[in-house]
Amino acid sequence: MTLAMSWDEWAGHDALGLAERVRQGEVTPAELAAQASAAIAATNPALSAVVEVFDDVVADPLKDGMNPRGTFAGVPYLMKDLGPTLKGRLQEMGSLLMRGNRAAADSHLTGRIRLAGLNIMGRSTTPEFGCCSSAENPAVYITRNPWDTDYTTCGSSAGTGAMVGAGVVPISHGSDGGGSIRIPAGVNGVIGLKPSRGVFSIAPGASDLTGLVSTQGCHTRSVRDTAAFFDSCRGGAPGEFMPYWTPAEPYVELIQRDPAPLRIALSHEWGDYRATPHIAAELARVGRFLEGLGHRVDWALPEVDLRAAFAAQTTCYISNFAQTITNLIAPLGHERPPADLVEPVNIRIWEAGRTMSFTERARMQAVFNTTARGFGAFFEEWDIILTPITALPTPKIGTREFLTISDNPSVLDWFGNLWRFFSYTPLANLCGIPGISLPLAAHENGLPLGIQAQARQANDGLLLQLAAQVERAIGGKWNQGGVPKVHVTRA
Structure with a gap:
């Protein structure tokens, strides 16, 4: 097959760059889709990051209603196999239980993505129901890190992180209920922004009231791609519970200006948790870099009961996932999750959460409130808080304590490991505030280490503005200009 461009050329473009070539008549959406399909074929045997390629959409990018006049003009896009649905397409959620499950309708966000001109041409991998730090069950698939395939991509936007990191697609879908956009972005060396509440719809299957901590987003390799995705895809569906807001200025315009000097707090000591010395040193180094850009940087932490906050977050996950699993097994005729089809920790989460009382949820929500108020007060004095994306080095494949195939009998201890x-x-999910992971640091073994910036609610644009300033300062060379061992330019 003759491809439209060389792999160096392909990997050198971001999504908006490819879209511009379509608009100039130099390449067609079908040629882009064919190139992305070839990239998947070249890298997926090593990474196991794509569940399915939609060959019919590769052949005809307009088949499912993609708008070729949208911002992205037919750029290929993968949908995480969880969350937004695609009418008639499989959505198996990383689970043996859901094999063969087909969606009855498009989600609202799916329509927004297609209207933006993104060609949804396949499904990327995720852990079972998104409840894990790694897409790593040998009975389903094991998604591997393109920088070193002995290591995990983390999760739950596992396949998306690997495919964007490996240069296969410039943009891909992610979702985040506790870090699932930001963590794999940080581990795979790409950009991942978790939005504030009130940006991306999770209709019709859920709402801000029922989803509570979960939100949608994307991985990219350029700040302007993330900005354009937010500009194009945001907004609520009819009947959403909360108002969906729009910034005063499109992000693609905002990011062209540097922010005014910011008050940036650094912290790696959160309650009972501390980063390793190397990770703490990398955070401090990035802080000094930001000082060099004219920002005021110091060590500070919100005055909140972090131990109580993590306990409330755990309660939220146990009760939310228990109900998710109940809603999935009931139509299949099961009274409880089948042990041969659902991973052990997810069964234990279901057992722990299925009878959780309203009183327990009310206590949880009270802690959510006090935690959000504490962060809110903090952001009256500081514009940004900067942390590492993880406190520990990226695990190797097979590190079972973080997996839902773990034999840990205690759900609370399992979450404590996470x-x-x-x-x-x-x-950030508990408080509804934005957070972005930027590929600015590295672990001692050379694997990427994301640095996270968080801001007050609805200050997503400020995070993008800071990210764009950094991107200009480093000449666009995230990861110090390096590329993974598994990459389209090396295929």
Whole structure:
């Protein structure tokens, strides 16, 4: 097959760059889709990051209603196999239980993505029901890190992180209920922004009241692609419970200007959790870099009961996932999750959460409130808080303590392992505030380490503005200009 461009050329373009070539008549959406399909074929045997390619949409990008006049003009896009649905397409949620499950309708966000001109041409991998730090069950698939395939991509936007990191597609779907956009972005060396509440719809299957901590987004390799995705895809569906807001200025315009000097707090000590010395040193180094850009940087932490906040977050996950699993097994005729089709920790979560009382949820929500107020007060004094994306190095494949195939009998202890590692991302979901992971640091073994910036609610644009300033300062060379071992330019 003759491809439209060389792999160096392909990987050198971001999504908006490819869209511009379509508009100039240099390439067609079908040629872009064919190139992305070839990239998947070249890299997926090593990474196991794509569940399915929609060959009919590769052949005809207009088949499912993609708007070729949209911002992205037919750029290929993968949908995480969880969350927004595609009418008539499989959505199996990383689970043996859901094999063969087909969606009856498009989600609202699916329509927004297609209207933006993104060609949804396949499904990327995710852990079972998104409840895990890694898409890693040998009975389903094991998604591997393109920088070193002995290591995990983390999750739950596992396949998306690997495919964007490996240069296969410039933009792909992610979702985030506790760090699931930001963590795999940080681990795979790409950009991942978790939005504030009130940006992306989760209709019709859920709402801000029922989803509570979960939100949608994307992974990209350029700040302007993320900005354009937010500009194009935001907005609520009819009947949404909360108002969906729009910034005063499109983000693609905002990011062309540097922010005014910012008050940036650094922290890697969150309650009971601490980063390793190397990770703490990388955070401090990035802080000094930001000082060099004219920002005021110091060490500070919100005055909140972080131990109580993590306990409330755990209660939220146990009760939410228990109800999710109940809603999935009931139509299949099961009274409880089948042990041969649902992973062990998810069964234990269901057992722990299925009878959780309103009183327990009310206590949880009270802690959500006090935590959000504490962060709110903090952001009256500081514009940004900067943390590492994880407190510990990226695990190797097979590190079972973080997996839902773990034999840990205690759900609370299992979640405690997650928080010890993913210490800095979950509370943004609890508070509804934005957080972005930027590929600015590295672990001692050279694997990418994302640095996370968080801001007050609805200050997503400020995070993008800071990210764009950084991107200009480093000449666009995220990860110091390096590329993974598994990459389209090396295929």
